[in-house]
Amino acid sequence: MNKPILLFCLFWAMTIFNSSAKDGYKLWLDYSPIKDASKASELNNLLNGVYFFGENPTYEVIRNELKQAGDGMLNMQPTFVSERLEAANLLLGSREQMSQLLGLDTQTEILKLGEDGYWRGPLEFEGKHYYAIIGNRPVGILYGVYDWLKSIQSNTFNKGTQHSDSPKIKIRMLNHWDNLDRTVERGYAGFSIWDWHKLPGYIDPRYIEYARANASIGINAVSLTNVNANARILTTDFMKKAKVLADLFRPYGIKVYLTARFSAPMEIGGLETADPLDPEVIAFWKKKTDEMYSFIPDFGGYLVKANSEGQPGPHEYGRNHAEGANMLADALAPHRGILIWRAFVYSHEIDEDRHKQANSEFEPLDGKFRENVIIQVKNGAIDFQPREPFHPLFGAVKETNLGMEFQITQEYLGQATQLVFLAPMWEEVLRSRTFRPTPNSTVAGIIDGSDSKQNLTLMAGVSNIGTDRNWTGHLFGQANWFAFGRQAWNPYLSSKEIAEEWIKLTFGQNQEILSTIEEIMLESHEAAVNYMTPLGLHHIMGRSHHYGPGPWVEGGRADWTSLYYHKADEEGIGFDRTSTGSSALSQYASQIAARWSDPNQIPEKLLLWFHHLPWDFKLRSGRSLWDEIALHYDKGVKTARKMKSDWESLESQIDPERFVHVDQLLAIQVQEAEWWRNACLLYFQTFSKRPFPQEIEQPEGDLDYYKSLSFPTAPGIRPQW
Template sequence: MKTLLFVLLWISMTFSVSANDGYKLWLDYQPIEDANLKIQASQLFSGIYFFGESPTYDVIRKELQIAAPKLVGSAPQFKTERLAETQVWLGKREELSQVLGLQQQTELRQLGEEGYWRGTIDFQGKTYYAIIGNRPIGVLYGVFDWLKSIQTETFDPKLEKSDSPKVKLRMLNHWDNLDRTVERGYAGFSIWDWHKLPGYIDPRYIDYARANASIGINAVSLTNVNANARILTTDFMKKAKVLADLFRPYGIKVFLTARFSAPIEIGGLKTADPLDPEVIAFWKKKTDEMYSFIPDFGGYLVKANSEGQPGPHEYQRNHAEGANLLADALAPHGGVLIWRAFVYSHELDEDRHKHANLEFEPLDGKFRENVIIQVKNGAIDFMPREPFHPLFGAMDSTNLGMEFQITQEYLGQATQLVYLAPMWEEVFRSKTYRPTPAATVAGIVDGTDSGQKLTLVAGVSNIGTDRNWTGHLMAQSNWYAFGRMAWNPELSSEEIADEWVKMTFGQKPEPLAKIKEILLESREAAVNYMMPLGLHHIMGWDHHYGPGPWVTGGRPDWTSLYYHQADSLGIGFDRTASGSDALGQYAPEIVEAWSDPTQIPEKYLLWFHHLPWDFKLPSGRTLWDEIGLHYDAGVKSARQIQANWNSLESEIDPERFDHVRQLLAIQVQEAEWWRNSCLLYFETFAKRPFPAEIEKPTGDLEEYKSRKFPTAPGIRPKW
């Protein structure tokens, strides 16, 4: 009997210890190791008073109830009397106006609806720590920032901090289909269970909202831009309402993708012509119905006349006429229409790099005030490295928003560790020289340089049903970094990496330093072994997994040969005035510098120039040798990243360590695959020996070319 009891006890203990599978993200709230900070935090958690009531204050209470026991080992104490042993005051500016000075109130007012201030307040001989916003959501953001300072052990009660977002809409774009598949998704299926909604609410939805609010994301588009019109039916409105109600206390608005042909598909009309009175009436009625279910509905996101999606061109109308149709339906409700600039047509015999500018520049100033044109960071399609999109700086009278891709469609998907913040930082800090000589992409997007008031940074979500949310545990850093950079495009990738590592893995110096190094080196490593010196769009067909520089057939601009243009003379795409002249869409300062292959940044060299294999670079090496060295350097960096991680085995819990260890082993193999297959392929044109300094590529080119991946995740559905 005793033996049986012991076995049962052992089994119970075994199953009560949950593995660290990454589900808790950066909100794990690991115990504070700094003794003084733990005492300070414990004191503050011992007396918390809310000025007023709000659903958002309720979620703050819940968050503190999660955080405090983990951080300091005791539950927070909420007080009902303001001056009875309180330590922390939480509330809106109006609620605390009696204890705030005029200067403090003025400073707070300037922070806007989502801004916050936190610091100490002296009142009636006692000092309180206060977190104050102009609205409850500002208080929530301030509380998350306070908790982050405790997690990262940077909290100092003597310091004041005020902050507010530089961008109005900070949005996740889910490319989730109604059948729960996810286009370009690598972390399982869609978290939205449309079949069970509205009756069943998955607790995961709340954890999703918590995570987004903690990094300042305030909008989500729930459905794929390759839209299904059924999402706009009454049945699905009831389902979307449940999510909107759950997200509202966290400051998150719901957007939906609108299929342009919906008047035909669900409205029974014979046309979707944006100037047709019946079509106009359909969208007005449909939008009014949407707001009857979701009073704070954010608006629509639209992909039109791109990759087979319907749009205004079928009716000889332009993008402005199409966008304004929906914008007018949304305007009475304060809604926003987001219209994607990712358009290219096989009927237009121009370099694909030029298509968006050719279609949108002539329409500058013709879009309604509540329209945002959502522009990808580069003109091709989320490549590992692209020069910034030439639309930024080319439209002075139109709201332009940024679209990044958090999911790693072209960057190893869920098998590779690639920290994307350095890419986004590179784009944001790029000088456009328009509308002013000092203008940057960040300044255009956040309105500093463009003057626009309606601003947007959107990111294609990397979230799915995998327990760790993102497929690859380390890809959580990209979700985190996106939110932080959308809040403030001026933040550095290093600063964000430091925060995420501390919040996810703790404060130990060696793991902190090595994981930061891994993150900050990973993107450049991937660029080197995938697409060095500006080579681009040389990945596998359709699934975009792995190398495919030999891909041809079908639409030219869906092939690799269209982009690298390798031949016996050289390699690269001539986009100067002697070629497609896509470079001419940028400011004159950029055109002048980048037209010269000896002056252009080497990272963009083959993006804009077709050069001989023996072209001499500043290093003194030939182009062929430099390409080989970059590919090889990428492989060596991947191996070093793997070695750095493996050295941390004793410092990281076994579940997370082994997860990343296995995937890094795959990444090294894939880096070698990229290097070997690409160099063997390009050598058939260059007819030159491989550089003596590199590890010679191995394998058989024909075998590499024959590889098929019918089960690769994220394959685009056949519409």
């Protein structure tokens, strides 16, 4: 019996006979026993006397969390005291409730933290010392409790020090691309967790676990349904179902949003038009929205995809995006609801570089959107590629609320078979300088309002969650869910900080485990870029399923083919977006356009995104472009192999069930990295007519074989609308 099968059998046997076997279901909230006796005693003392100032549904959530933490870490249940303050050790309450216990400086500090912020630290009152967690409202206290518990899990808690924090972005949202039939577009972890058929009568316990996980990392909004929307979600029957979820999530500080299909007035309203300026259409949306708030008083609002990839929108009626968005925003405004309008718009009927289309649509409309409208912009202008330059809209729009849209699910990054930690990619985008509105402005500063001065801020992430037992298919997909929440809370956190935090919460304190896994995670994204799309190549994956390489894809819509993007020929490779090509660079600030227009000055990681260059073009290494492409592909494969060998070095220190799970997937990742390298290099060699560099492992296989592969059962394929 070979090693992987043997280990799998061992894992299966342990799962059967050990109900506490680790399978990833508890995510980063697996409150493992505390081994340090002094730390255990300290926590035991605090939990033996927990005092709440007042009653609130969120306080019940906190009680339950403390019970789970006490049971897991100490095998004990907390003692809650409600009458005698002197019997308490841990105080939980709002700033107002605890004002008689606080000094003026602390009150002022907490007040500055806003609705979701918290303060925690030591207090002295009438000669007794307490530890307190305080917020301006109950959800702030909840966030403080989760932060405190994480500090205990990661062995960083110090009872004598103060700590305060608050989110830099107001709306921190998961976008579920879940369909009403429970399929998930670009979902690689099973079916949708929303069982619409059984709602509202049956409440899956998983909904509460989902809410706990999100609240623990600061996510406070969720769009339940696919942006390729189904109007039925806005019917009364589905409002009743959505209400159940909204009621469950409310104590965790999470608001529910729904996707609105622009043609809903015709599909469920019986109207002959969906023209946003038609009085009957306006009345339909007002009535429908009022009905929604009658079921969900704190309904967050609508998320809309319009006039892109076949979705209906205002263009059908000669109206622009502002007119379409404002009509819906006006229906939401009396309820203080938010309209989120996606900027992902492009059409093959427009003879224009797809990179330019969203900017061309929205920049002229700057300042024409209502105050309760947010334009949700993907991190790059094409479509969640392994690496993209930041979207030019982040530097072009001055008077409109802009939000960020990242993709947590790995549509173009190996789906659920590859370990690719996405925080470094997001960090790269967030720290990019836009040079507008100020020379030091960054993308993070635009979306958190510090540079843009916008008051309504948003970071959204396309969910990677499904019904798989471990939620995300790949165990390390959990790290991307976690990282998104942490970066939405604070877009200035580093990838290294986030990786360390997740590893400690997931695998414990062992230094060898921490350093090894951290290295694997932090090198994984660059490795994937290297073996998939190095030096600015993009959109060269398989058609429809987006699984694996497909640089030869052609036919049909040009902007859905690979040839449209890499433009390889005997002269060279790459997309010319300078003034001699599509001029997409002109949409960026002049400082960026001037530097990136020069192939010798542009960061080489973006070289072929903006330039079509000859195969013998010399890079800074002194090597030719062809040789560097080959070297990058080969380096990606070698890094993937190193990731697997590094993981295998931890076999004796990680529980068998999680070790085997990741080890098998890393073996697949190595195979897929080799597949990408071989297929792409053999294909591009048909144009370059050059030999592969001697220092690389020579690509194997037959190009025709790679081109013949098909994947009709690949998960997450978009349904036919």
